[in-house]
Every structure is written in structure tokens, then in C-alpha cells.
Amino acid sequence: MNAVTEPLLNVQTLTMNFGGLRALDQVSLQVQPGEVVALIGPNGAGKTTFFNCVTGIYRPSGGDVFVTPPGKKRRRLNGLKTHQVTASGLARTFQNIRLFQEMTVLENVMIGRHCRTRAGVLGAVLRDPQTRREERDIVERSYTILEKIGLAGEVNELAKNLPYGDQRRLEIARAMATEPFLLLLDEPAAGMNPRETDALEALIRRICDEEGIAVLLIEHDMRIVMSISNRIYVLDYGKKIAAGTAAEIWENPVVIKAYLGEETEE
């Protein structure tokens, strides 16, 4: 990879303990600009915990998380609150879909604009020109994102009424509304059929190439992982057991052992 530029996300020896359980053990990971990086591993390997540590939902027990937004200075994220992490340019989706069920599709995306807008209580009540302009801007941008994602037809549908695949895509749209430079997708293809998975793959590629947003994804569907990722990290029992390109990971005996178990010698 391009070693000259500073990585967008630079995680150094991240460790997370839950009481006596070490869920993450000295995990280091980098995401370069324009990359799609996959994080894989068996269930319970600590992938989602890793996401939660990076996005500030958990406070890591050790290690450092640095981000370098394009054109900006390096910043340490440890100890920041989740909404501050999002404001700094990291947006995520959830493994089990967490949409705002009773809100419309458009409103879901509009929430993503929250951290990029400023109107307060007074502005809301008085509806001054500046607030109106901002509100208009929120609606326009949100709609544009929905058009890109392909959900422009359902703007006024309640999120809970969307089909499953669309809900997953709406989560991505919502995350994109926060203007991230890095998107963290937690099992975006879970529960999708092959057709939807293909569409998702194309969507992730488009996000990366056209929007210039790097992607870090957790995924179990190996087809999408292998075809889309520039690099792959493999976690097992909280430890990084392998890292490399798809072809390298595919052949790595340690990875195969972690997934399929070891043959017992007679």
C-alpha cells in the first residue's frame, strides 16, 4: 500500500478487557485513504468490540486510536465520546440494524446531518432565514444521498416498513450523511440474498471510488470480502492472527485452522 501518506485510521495495540476477559489483545490495524479493508474472524473473535472501541462506545483498556482526516492533522480518539468520534469523521452501521423505526427514511438520514449543522432551540422556534436555509440544506443533502443509495422512492416511508435489505442500505445512507472520511460497516451483507449482496458490493465500491470514503467492514460473507477488500485482517480470540491481501489470507494455514479447527493427530 501507499506508505507515504498517513493512514486514515491507525489503531495501535488496542486492548480491551471486560473484567478478566481479554476481548481484544494488542490489535493494530491501519486503513489507508481510498481503501476497503475487511475485518474477519469467527463469531466472538472481537470484531464488533473492536468497532465499539474505535467509535467510543467502549473505552479501550489500552492502546491508541489515531485518525488523520484528509487534509487535517493527526488526532487521538481515545476517551472521546461516541458523538465526538462521529463528528471527527468516523461513521458506523450496526450489526443488528438500529434504525429509528418510527421516523421516515428521509428523517433517518437527516439525523446524520445533526453534527454538521447548528440550529438551536431559538432558531427552531423563530425559524429565521439562516435556520430555514440550513434546514433546506439538510433536506437536500439527505435526499441526494438517498438518491445515490437508491432509496429516493421511499423517502416518506417509516423506516420499520422497509424490506430488510433496504434497511441495511438506509443505515449506510444515514452514516454517509455525517460526512465521514471512513465508514465502518458491521456485517452489512448479513441477511441479504445474493442479488442484494451484489448490489451492496457495487454500492461499497461506489462509496469508496466516487465519494472518496474509505471503508472498514466486518463481514462473514466471504464472497464479498474476497472480491471487494484491498486488505483483510483476521481476528481470533481477540488477537490479530493474520493480515494481508485476499489471496494471502485465502491460503494462510493459520486462518483456515481458526475457522475450521485443527485436525487431531492420531
Place this chain on the structure above:
Amino acid sequence: MPAIAHIRQSLIIALWFMFLTFPILVVRVNTIENIIEWRWLNMMYVGAGSFLGSFAWRYFLGRRERSASRNAVPAGTRQLAAVAVGPGYDVGPAGIALAGGVETGRSGGVEEKVSTPPAPPAKPWLHRLMDDRKLRRPLLLILAAAGTIFPFLPFTSTYQINIVTNALLYVMLGLGLNIVVGLAGLLHLGYVAFYAVGAYSYALLYHHFGIGFWTALPLGALLATLFGIALGFPILRLRGDYLAIVTLGFAEITRLVLENWNEFSFGPSGIAGIPRPGLFGWEMDLHGATIYIYFLMIFLCLLTIFVVNRLQNSRIGRAWVALREDETACEAMGVNPTAAKLTAFALGSTWAGLAGVVFAAKTTFVNPASFTFLESAMILSIVVLGGMGSILGVIIGAFVLILTPEYLRAFSEYRMLLFGLIMVMMMIFRPQGIVSGVRRIYEFHRGPGEQR
């Protein structure tokens, strides 16, 4: 077939009730004439009543379940799809071909069902009525006219105006609490504490400094807001039930302080002789003053509706609703939950403070007995019964809950009983309240970004 089962079940319940109530409703020992009266007729009444009640109950419950299962179809298939794909998880590199071929092929079949769009939910009839532009304007005009001439009608007494003013006061309280409970989803059981803060600020400010109503109105609101913020800071990291209990405790502390700190609040005897609101020094008789407060309340209610309506569809309002829906996701989308909660809490308290000042001016007397937990429960019931997050619902809820007991004085002994019954019924048959909150619809016409 189910009808016969229903009748049998209802019969069993009727018999059981007849048996249960037998000792108190049928047997009566007449101690004067030393005889036992057997009132078999009562038993018949109980039997018939419980039979019909049980039958109606079953009928409505069945209807509700049928409609619920109709709505739940997409969710059901969604689960199925997830299950079908399930085995595809975690198949390592060696198993990829298998996962791609067989498993996902199966889930594809299920998915066909999933992609059929669910039928759009029917809008509540009240909203359809309000959306109809031709109907809406005359309807609002009639309401405005009725509200204006109501106090001058020949048959409206001071008492009538008073109870309507009271209902309007609760409309304001309900709308204020609606911000906290309905929009932001924070179960607040101590709302009455801020109402008390408002009322006592006017009473004490007048008592000590002779400050008049119009100065006390913003001051009371401000004090209540500050109280809201002061309380909000430590407790807003709590969620759900814990928040409810702490707010409840806070309300009780406020009431007990008011009751026991004689030097400050004059204890249970309260503060009397608070002046009614003035109108440029114009002297009014009791009837005139009542009408004045009535119009004042109408104005304040309109102001509240205006503000809450604007807040609801603003950046802040959306953040509140998102917070109610899913706090974790809301924070991950860049909303500062503490700030959002605190604003909701503070704004809710502001309206309680305003209402409190008006309350003190209206009754000319405050004491801690007006600010018991029952009041909080009442305001919360208005919000829940009317419909959380719906302005129209809260207004209807307030009028129903405040005016019904006034006009049904004959049943005043059973008031709480009826109240509980209505609440239970509502929670089972219409948990979203009389009018459910409806999200704003955006229309895009000439390409992207054209908002009408």
C-alpha cells in the same frame, strides 16, 4: 366455531364471578330483624354483566390480534430470511463455494416474499380530517369562534369558565411534558415539581417583593428551567425506569420541602392572597377576572402549540425523536445525547413553570397539597392517553381527562376506578393513544432538493 368457544369461556367467567361475589352481593345479614336476606337478583346482574363484559373483551382482543398479525407479516418473513441465511455464517474459506451455492440460494426464495412492500399504514381518521385543506380551515374557524364567544354565552357561569381554564392549563402542562416524554422518550414522573416551582416563585416573589404577575411569568418560567437543568445534569445518564424513579423522588422531595420548611414556604398552610393578573390597572370583578384568565390561557396555549409544533420538526426535535427510538444509534450518528436530553428536560420544565405561575394567579392561593404525585400522574396520563408526540392528541387528552370528571360529578366516587379502567383498556387496545404522532411528509417534485 370460535364464537361457541367464546360463549363457553364467557359463561365460565360469569359463573366464577357469580361465585366470587356471592358472599358480598347476595348474602346480607339484616342485624335489625335478625334475618338473612338472599338477594338472588344481584347474582343475575353480576352474571349477565360479567358474561357480556367478558364476551366483548374477547371480541375486541381477537379483533386487535387479527389486525396485529396482518401488520406483522413482513417482520415474520424477515425473521425467516435471517434464519435461512444463518447457516451461511462463519463458513471459512474452505466452505465458500458451499455457502454461496446452496445456502444463499435458499434464502433467495424467501427473500421474494420480503421484497413485497408492506401495505402503507392507514392514517388515523383525525389526521385525515386535519389534512383535508377544505375541511381544516372552517373547522379551525369554528373552534376559534366557539372559544371566543364561549365565556359570553348566557348559560356559561363563572364555574364553567373556570373548569375550561383549568383544562387549558392542563393542555399546556401536557404539551410541556409531551416534549420530555412524547418526543425525547424520557419517562418523567416528577413533572409536578416544576409546576410547583413556577407557582411558588410567583407566590413568594409577590409575598416578599410585591412583584406582579407579568414580571413573575417569565421569572417563574426561568426558575423552573434552571431547576430543570440543575436536576437534569446528574440524572440524565440514567435510562428508562431508573430515570422515572429518580424524577418521582425529586418531585416528592420538592413537595416535602415545601410542606416542612415553614420559614421559606409557610408550610402546609400555603400562601394566600396572591393577586390575579392585572390589565393596566383595570379593576375587574370575579367574573371579569375569570374571563381574563381564560383568554390569557388561550393565548398561552396557542403559544405553546406554536412553539412545540416548530420544535417538533426542527433539528432539535428530530434529535429528540431519534433519542427516543435508539439512544446508541442516535449517539453514533453524532447527536450529543446529554445535550439533547437536557434541552428537552429544560424546555419541558419551562412550560411547567409558566403553567405554575398562571395556576397561582388563577387560584390566588398555593399550598403543597396541589402538587402531589397524583398531579404528575394526571399530566402523564394526558400525554399517554392523548398520544405520545401528538399535539392534537394531548389537547384532546387534556380536555377529556379534566372535563369528564367535572361533568360527571355523580360518579366522582368511582373516578379513580374508571380512570384505571380506561388506562388499562387504552394500553391493551390502543397503546399509541387517541391520536398517534405522525411524522412530517416531504414532497420532492422538480428533481432533488425541491422541498415544498
